[in-house]
Amino acid sequence: MPDESYVGRSLPTAGPFQVGREKIREFATAIGDDARIFHDVEAARAAGHPDLVAPPTFSVSFTMPLLEAFLRDPAFGWDYTRMVHGDQRITFHRPIHAGDELFTTVVVDDLRSRAGSHMLTVRCEIVDSADTPVATTTALLVTQAQS
Amino acid sequence: MSDIAKGDELPALQVHLTRADLVRYAGASGDFNPIHWSERIATGAGLPGVIAHGMLTMATAGRLVTNWIGDPTAIRTFGVRFTRPVLVPDDDEGALVDITGVVGEVTESDGARIARVDITAKFDGKTVLGRASAEVRLPS
Secondary structure: OOHHHHHEEOOOEEEEEEEOHHHHHHHHHHOOOOOOOHHHHHHHOOOOOHHHHHHHHHHHHHHHHHHHHHOOOOOOOOOOEEEEEEEEEEEEEEOOEEEEEEEEEEEEEEEEEEOOOOEEEOOOOOOOOOOOOOEEEEEEEEEOOOO | OOOOOOOEEEEOOOEEOOHHHHHHHHHHOOOOOHHHHHHHHHHHOOOOOOEHHHHHHHHHHHHHHHHHHOOHHHHEEEEEEEEEOOOOOOOOOOEEEEEEEEEEEEEEEOOOOEEEEEEEEEEEEEEEEEEEEEEEEOOO
């Protein structure tokens, strides 16, 4: 049974995550996206960006490992092996670029148990080194309750 | 792009997702959950077989939008529900995912024109994403 006292809590801010060009290229290749501003620095600069731009769902590459560490922590009591991803929403405050140093705070927004499932809503607030908002991601994660 | 209106259809996208794509995505995204690469663990978890990462399906749906608008940074919000798994067989062809989109609404906000794109993703003839939509800032 997950520990309900976590609802409303923020985990310690993690970072900095250094956004590197090769990580952006690797991620863009993995999602099959050959848009030039993900791969070619000159094309990104010509489009008005300081460096390579990250694809829209790139933030998962540094938020998901944070969520996994939290969900595998026995203190929270979540069954990670039976988890499915229910939904995902991303709000973009500004584009992520190569060279950014990003900090992520995981917030446990909600936890409900219904029809034999636990439903957890977790939010990641991502900011840059000047504390300017970069993106807000919200995930609904579902796991079967112990029968 | 200035004449974008409600009802406009986006150029459709067909993507084959193979086991190799899942492994590549696992490495790039840091999501090494074994249900996305091990038949043994996937079936042990009650799934019919290895399934694609939901976030890979979401990223593929995102390509439909960014290809259309031409500027990936024009996306303001992007959300999906994962309603069915995409089963990826251990063969050369993989799973065929069909992605289509339509402009559901165009609104004005703070002097900017915003299009809401409603996205449909189908695998094996059935939708795999629910309430999938992106809000996109249109060029003025």
